[in-house]
Amino acid sequence: MQLKKYTDYALRVLIFTGLKKDGELASIKEISEVYNISPNHLGKIVFELNKLELLETIRGRNGGIRLAKAPEEVNIGLLIRRLENDFNLLECFNRGADHCVITPACTLKHVLNKALHAFFKVLEAYTLKDLIENEQELKALMGIASE
Template identity: 40%
Template sequence: MRLTNYSDYALRSLIYLAVKPERGVLANISDIAHSYDISKSHLTKIIHQLGQLGYIHSVRGKNGGIRLARDPKDINLGVLIKQIEPDFDLVECFATTLPNTDNSINGITGSTNHDTTYDNSYGEANTPGLPLTLIDETAVKGQNAKAGCAISPACQLKGVFFEALTAFITVLEGYTLADIISNEVELASLLS
């Protein structure tokens, strides 16, 4: 499993904002982009989504900027990753969704037509446990769609992949932003 650069940059941005030494002073996207030597235009999209999800607060105007909207101990890494990663399809036949009954969780849509055999839901949208569910890709693609793998309808490897993915997410859900900035002074000095 490999997270996208989008998720990597989102995490880096939150780390930057969490260790910024001048707590009252707003940061700007250019400073974050410069600190990590990443594209400002790409980072702008990420910051926008983090704002929509309630992780970052933006202040407009001449003296505007951005800051964390939540305390670092209230930013769960697993929940964040599930909200911003586009999919968790480890292989072609492996399909997951983030289901719920009203088809929206903080702007993320999911299907309610899924196989709940592997459903690990045990929480609300903003807490660890936002469900990941293994879905039947033939239901998504249609019964007459050609499967990418001849054994897909009977393959049990999907269950193994799902178990591994669930373990990956469960580990991330065990950590908050506060946990990964415990060496705040060292991080701040590297980002200045």
């Protein structure tokens, strides 16, 4: 299973903004330069994260973005469920698309479904706070000044 780049980039945006302290603003340009991701693509992601009430956007000359919630309130598993829209690991996961002759007797779909639930159970045990615990190392790698 592979997550979409969109989800990967959304997590990176949250990690970056999660490293900012006391309401300090980040910019799409700044995030774009650190991760070498198109600012246009990041703009769409920031828009979506704002709609999900995970980011706050401040318009204007001194504007930017910041977390709208405390890092410990951003559940990684729930976020990935909201950003990803296709967890059909096999064709038979999609109702009405049973083209395989063994679908009625096949247990593979049940095994994979169980694995998918275990995947999310692990992810739901983590928050953004867990992803930024190594704050100093992350800041050094991103070129963010530490206070």
